[in-house]
Amino acid sequence: MEIDHQGETGGSRVILRRHVEALFGGVIFKRYFEGGVSMEFLKQNKAAAAAIAAAAVLIIAGTMNGEPGVVFVKAIRICLECIGIG
């Protein structure tokens, strides 16, 4: 039976959890931010934090503007120009 680092047992359940974590970057997050995202890290990355905040505003504004619908309509039909016809 497999035992994970927190002492949990559960064989396939542990393996499944590890796969899910790996899929969503949980392992990466855990490796680098085990103690949480520190203020020091955020201070060192002010520009990136500002860009992420700006991105969130843009995505929300664009979504309210109905842009995902335009992307969706284009993406679910075969784009003849993209494949070299039309």
Place this chain on the structure above:
Amino acid sequence: MGKKRLIFQALFAALSNGYVSGWLQGTIYQGTSKKLCVPGLSCYSCPGALGACPIGALQAVLSDRSYNISLYVAGLLTAFGAFFGRTVCGWMCPFGLVQDLLHRIPFGRKIRTLRGEKHLRKIKYIVLALLVILMPALITGAAGGTPWFCKLVCPSGTLFAGIPLIAANPGLRGAVGFLFSWKMLVLAVIIILSIIIYRPFCRYLCPLGAVYSFFNPIALYRYEVDSEKCTGCGKCQRVCKLDIPVFEKPNSGECIRCGECIRACPEQAICSTLEKHRRAENRPPEK
């Protein structure tokens, strides 16, 4: 790092293009996940595509007569850029993977840089401004504009969408004409060049790489050089397939974060911001 990266690239390409039924039947996925863009250059007309291509999506919104600007796609590109910069090119782009594999084919003598390399690398910014932003936004008819980059250049669309769809769909096969031949020629040139030069499309033409290059110096994931450890030996530049002087410009807009320089540095002077953060967190407190 090289093998790990290759496995990650393959898994990411398989995940983002994992609509098996589309590959088998020559159709495309029509689920709601196509409202979202994937980070890399991955054509939404690819039979396996589960998400939208950010460059295709940007052109689609800009060429729509109801919109002058695409806040949504710009936001997604900013988010991907702010987190990863051109790490996307090195790790999450299916066409990048294709070029990496092609470059592994043995060839007499590989070329590191072309004559006029510095100027050639600027072409991708012209492609971004002209074919992706200005022409789709400004040249519009009653039915909207044209995705000019997809139509005239995109080799990823030809390889992952054009060829499989035309092979599987007799109706489309009958419509093949000059444009398809042109796009096949572009693809063939890029394939041949990829064997000789490392990632020619990413270096010279990719508009998505051009967008992410602006974020490389500020992205959460970037490189730092410890000036106390660095001796300026230049080994990082010698192992870099893109010929970047990492010891001088660790966050060059051309760097795709393959990690070869980190591995090669004899002084361990190069590290990523995440690794630096981890080391700082694990350092025992000073007495």
